[in-house]
Amino acid sequence: MSYLLEVSGLEKAYGGVKAVNGVSFRVKEQTIFSVIGPNGAGKTTLFNLLTGIERPDSGSILFHEDQLVGLPPFKVALKGISRTFQNLQIFFNMSVVENVMVGCHRLGNASMLSAIFRLPSMLREERLIRHKALKALEFCGMSQMRDKPADSLPYGQLKKLEIARALASEPHLVLLDEPAAGLNDTETVELSELIKKLVENGITVLLVEHNMGLVMDISDEVLVLNYGELLAMGTPSAIQKDPKVVAAYLGEE
Ligand SMILES: Nc1ncnc2c1ncn2[C@@H]1O[C@H](COP(=O)(O)OP(=O)(O)OP(=O)(O)O)[C@@H](O)[C@H]1O
Ligand SMILES: [Mg+2]
Structure with a gap:
């Protein structure tokens, strides 16, 4: 084994x-x-x-x-390997899907320069990350809340949002x-x-x-x-x- x-x-x-x-x-x-x-x-x-x-x-x-x-x-x-935290780590000024996208941003390859100039490679990566984030939200049964501001969610949903973020990096x-x-x-x-x-x-x-x-x-x-x-x-x-x-x-x- x-x-x-x-x-x-x-x-x-x-x-x-x-x-x-x-x-x-x-x-x-x-x-x-x-x-x-x-x-x-x-x-x-x-x-x-x-x-x-x-x-x-x-x-x-x-x-x-x-x-x-x-x-x-x-x-x-x-x-x-990904995780959630004992104390909620939510960006309350961002939307639900943006909070999940944070979970895979550091996995991206686009360089700082391509990010500044919004080059095609960066936009492609952004689309891919958004796609993964939406998939993670769907898995957690939260698709319908994707564009809501995070601070409008009740506590139970915020806990689930953290799990969705952990899943976004696959x-x-x-x-x-x-x-x-x-x-x-x-x-x-x-x-x-x-x-x-x-x-x-x-x-x-x-x-x-x-x-x-x-x-x-x-x-x-x-x-x-x-x-x-x-x-x-x-x-x-x-x-x-x-x-x-x-x-x-x-x-x-
Ligand atoms: N950064 C740190 N600096 C100093 N002591 C720490 C630090 N992190 C944890 N400790 C100490 O290590 C021990 C274990 O803490 P830990 O947070 O891992 O416990 P826990 O099992 O998660 O507890 P809880 O169920 O309350 O979350 C405790 O005595 C805690 O005070
Ligand atoms: Mg603990």
Whole structure:
């Protein structure tokens, strides 16, 4: 069995805090792999390491057997990894489709000069990016809102807009950092359908979520982080029965 993502011995400290402390795991292609754990467990830090926003102190991240450690975020994106953020990163003065287009602009090849003079190569690229953005919006069921200003969308739609943006670059691996936070029950069900549809379309999903119902319902595998360390890893049913996990969560309350 080959793995899409192989992480080993990953470490990142901030001063005295070991945010991620010797974490290793592997993710199979076209699966939903969830990372859970109490606040401050290191989940977002792990995503920052995987996407090149932060550089690990040590450890290895293999994606399609390529080493990602040391690559800047745009090169990680070019390899086929994209993400959403725990705090919304929306440009409220732009339209919905423009917000999605941001997701693939850094993948463009047109040079600065061709952009300034609006040369044909640049216009061609702009059309292609718009086409990809519209496709991503359609995938998320948001076509009808494409020309609305982003600031007119309710919160639930903004969360989905971030997913559409992550899809516009046509990634193989998508990292979702708390996509269900702030969603109502109906929106959460829609989100879980959308995540399952991603996998049906060949995408692999890494999911950080506090909504345990959602995690246990859709994940193939669950990793539990606690104080930066891997506490447990396994199928949802095994994780739910694991006394270490139960203790960590009850201890938190
Ligand atoms: N840039 C940073 N500088 C200093 N400390 C940081 C930084 N980023 C994270 N930390 C610390 O690392 C630890 C892990 O934080 P992280 O944000 O990864 O947790 P998390 O699991 O995502 O939590 P939450 O569920 O609240 O989002 C925390 O103790 C946090 O304070
Ligand atoms: Mg976080």
